[in-house]
Amino acid sequence: MIEEHFSTGESFVHGLDPRIKIIVAILFSVVVAVSSSFLALIPALVVSVLLVALTRLSTRKVFYRLLLVNGLILFLWLLLPFTFKGETLFTIGPLAGTKEGIWYASRITIKCNTILLTMIALLATIPIFTLGHAMDKLYFPDKIIHLFLFTYRYIHVIFQEYHRLINAMRIRGFIPHTNLHTYRSYAYLVGMLLVKSYDRAERVHRAMLCRGFDRKYYTLSRFSIKIGDIVYLSLMLAAILGLVVLQWRLII
Amino acid sequence: MHISEGVLSAPVLVAGVAMAAAGVSVGLKKMDYERIPQVAVLSSAFFVASLIHVPIGPSNAHLILNGINGLLLGWLCFPSILVALALQALLFQFGGITVLGINTVNMALPGLICYYLFSRLVNRERGFISLGAAFACGLVAVFLSGILVALSLLFTEESFMSVAKLIVLAHLPVMIIEGIITLFCVAFLKRVKPELLGGIHEKGS
């Protein structure tokens, strides 16, 4: 199953108005993404860790997610110090590690982890369906929202379909290798998924017509802003402003 | 191929968002409300297909399938890929908010280009032309994606040159496999449900 690992919880953060969380997540991520100074990035990292701590999510799960993503970062650490020109800091055989390379890799590591932690703390704690409704209230284009919600709804159906097909292959002794038979089998699998999906889409559309659908979607969602939301929003805006100031001062 | 958060510079990110916004809005215009379920269900199929890992020698790679996505959806592949990437970011924390734009462009633009290059040829009666075009479609789409990823990195920082080269190199075997898979997939669709290849993008508009 495709699971939302972080969306359920009892914490204060889980109870916040999703609109607030979306706004904060976007602003915070954007500021971090365009920042370059460690003076701003290190406090940002601290803030994001605090944000995650507030959600009381399982540390192990969060850590596991970070680990997956940092695999790629590790790859950069193996390359960047030796490919950036600059002051040589150390040498391994013929390779010279530069200070600039190391700085650059550290910057990327901090930025990446900060943004991911923020996403986990703020967006992943909203159930996807609620997220869709909140985006609706935030005036995202409604076509994209319905596309988003429908896609999520049918991912599960199609994932199960995929799973059943792959099992059908396994019980008939299929073992993937690097050969044409393998690729052809996978291509057929994908083709079958597409065909079935297409048919399903047609039936879903008919089911909608049967219930009087007339090119307009309605939602039942209701959200309300509470004191906690306002406090949280104010604190976060202040933090973001702080980061902007730290970063901006350095540019001058 | 996702680019992680925190790697790219502000101008590249902004350019990505702008281009993605343009592509998505054209796509949304072409997608009337009635076709949302269709595009959505196909987007989920592509989302699921991207979880499939195929072996390449001792290693393996996940399918990208942006070629066939473009072939089936035309301009609609922009919203389709955007939504799929957003869900990957939310569910698996692959990629993130600020790179959503550039990642969408890197995958959808090649799809769209392949749609214009190969859609006609793929729909030809003659078997080998059609299948050749399908192979090229899968191959070129991934190749262009690799180039766009490399360019995004180079525009960020010239010292990324060797990383960029490595990335293009890493795309080479994937390209061939995507070509083969697209070929067989198109062969499958032609036999089983040719109306799908005729395009969802043109119907009803």
Place this chain on the structure above:
Amino acid sequence: METDNLIINLEDISFSYWGDRRILDCLSFQLRRGDRIGLVGPNGSGKTTLFHIIMGLLRPSSGRIELFGMPVNGEKDFRGVRKRIGLLFQDADDQLFCPTVLEDVAFGPLNLGKSSEEARDIALKTLARLDLLGFENRITYKLSGGEKRLVSLATVLAMDPEVLLLDEPTNGLDEATEEEITHILKGLDLSCIFISHNLEFLSQTTDRIYAMANGKISLDEALVPHPHIHTHKFGRLPHDHES
């Protein structure tokens, strides 16, 4: 007058998919108010197709359709009458496309122009009627097969239809759920057509059974009850063996 009660009247309907063989071939069929009809027929005989034609989801290549005494032709005409006919799809996953049960059940009423409060009310009432209270906030894709069926039925009933078309409502359900659905359907005071391969179910819920084959429908006159060797119902309560 006879005709006043004619809800569905199909005359000489023919239909085929994409230049395939003819699925329906000059089929005629009537449903009158109060009729409870069972429809059987081999796989692929076109039962589902027939339902979709009645709802205007597929268009026949020839023939006339009259619903509620009026001829219907274009999409416009069908839009008007679809609200009065409830169709339960063969696959519940096609029918439940909203995130939560409440939204799904409220989807129809909202489209009928109700306000969100009214729609919510109707949805809750319908759920209550089917003994599904407490399901409102369940995620539709996480329901079990039987639950999906019941919720689908709720989405149909929430539109307060005058006719029910159910496509294999008991398919793949266990005995307990099947009995529950049978019970609910017996209690509904609507005209209806049920497709099913399950004769016991049909004999309990319908008055007459039609058979479909070769693109046509005919009243099945061979339906006569007769004694038959059958094994006991069992396997439901294993603690019987343990206690």
Place this chain on the structure above:
Amino acid sequence: METDNLIINLEDISFSYWGDRRILDCLSFQLRRGDRIGLVGPNGSGKTTLFHIIMGLLRPSSGRIELFGMPVNGEKDFRGVRKRIGLLFQDADDQLFCPTVLEDVAFGPLNLGKSSEEARDIALKTLARLDLLGFENRITYKLSGGEKRLVSLATVLAMDPEVLLLDEPTNGLDEATEEEITHILKGLDLSCIFISHNLEFLSQTTDRIYAMANGKISLDEALVPHPHIHTHKFGRLPHDHES
């Protein structure tokens, strides 16, 4: 020796999906060579899950599995024995994924390392055995439900298994196809387990019926044939009415 004939031996198997309730709870079960067993139980009682565990598609959280007298643990062990057990999925739509019937039936033999000619031969022979000659080039996706079942059965038989596990083989089939499948299954000389809600089918094709509930399996001793009012079989041959 007794044990030589033990094909499937499950001991104390427990299983749950993602921290859900326990679907299987210390279940034990044996199948000996030549056994023909029916398995019944309510929806969601875990019958399908049990089959998937036997095939190694799901891994139990605890317990021991022995197949053909050997303990099996990892994917590697299962790969070896999967060829010797044929599983028919609950939904025939899930089993077929190749464009044509011939390719689908030949898929298994190809995986067993046969050359394309041999695989083709085996596929044709299996189709002939099930009276499906002429289907080779049909598009699997366009087959009717009953045809899909039969072709699925062919894909399983083409691997020449020693045991058959069939998951609701008659579900959603019309009577004619059901009879055909019943007839074919009666004629197979294999050990087998059939899941079904259809007692008549089970009483015809199996020797013993087990019931599954609360995560356990028990022999159902309440299986006694008794007279029961039932309606006639009908709806199959509408030309009866015409001729």
